[in-house]
Amino acid sequence: MDRKEFFRQSFIGLAVLGTTAGIAQCLGGCSSSTAPANVDFTLDLSASENAVLRTVGGFLRTNGVIVACVAQDTYIAVQSSCTHEGATLSWQQNNNRFHCPEHGATFSRSGAVTNGPARDKLVSYTTTLNGTMLRVTS
Ligand code: FES
Incomplete structure (x- = not known):
């Protein structure tokens, strides 16, 4: 694996990790709504x-x-x-x-x-x- 391929693989791995962490967080009950202020x-x-x-x-x-x-x-x-x-x-x-x-x-x-x-x-x-x-x- 050359240097360019190494970085490419590392980037993909990090992206998958980030997505997985986000999904795991939401399964625990993520909050994505925004209540209006100054109503x-x-x-x-x-x-x-x-x-x-x-x-x-x-x-x-x-x-x-x-x-x-x-x-x-x-x-x-x-x-x-x-x-x-x-x-x-x-x-x-x-x-x-x-x-x-x-x-x-x-x-x-x-x-x-x-x-x-x-x-x-x-x-x-x-x-x-x-x-x-x-x-x-x-
Ligand atoms: S309970 Fe999941 S969006 Fe309301």
């Missing part, structure tokens, strides 16, 4: 595009946040991407939880992990209802 937006609940939030159990995703109506005039909001590998979450009113369809992680109303493989909690946001205007803030 501040308002939803007009009288608008047709937000009508789903007028029903208990209804939810929508916007600005990287999932907003759910959990009771009459009561709303919660957390980041919409799973902390495991970033899949998009849904709200399950009957189970009182956020659910990730990708690998089955679940989160409480406040975003705490209630079932893995996710290990990190969701970032939650403050919701303030004023008439029909629902403000969501960090």
Whole structure:
């Protein structure tokens, strides 16, 4: 093996090692989602595009946040991407939880992990209802 071939083989070996280490890390529960920061937006609940939030159990995703109506005039909001590998979450009113369809992680109303493989909690946001205007803030 000449010098050039040696370096080529070494480079390939290192690349394989790096990839393997990355996969092993993710099998342990890598976190690839990013929660939005400095959130501040308002939803007009009288608008047709937000009508789903007028029903208990209804939810929508916007600005990287999932907003759910959990009771009459009561709303919660957390980041919409799973902390495991970033899949998009849904709200399950009957189970009182956020659910990730990708690998089955679940989160409480406040975003705490209630079932893995996710290990990190969701970032939650403050919701303030004023008439029909629902403000969501960090
Ligand atoms: S992406 Fe794996 S549990 Fe959500």
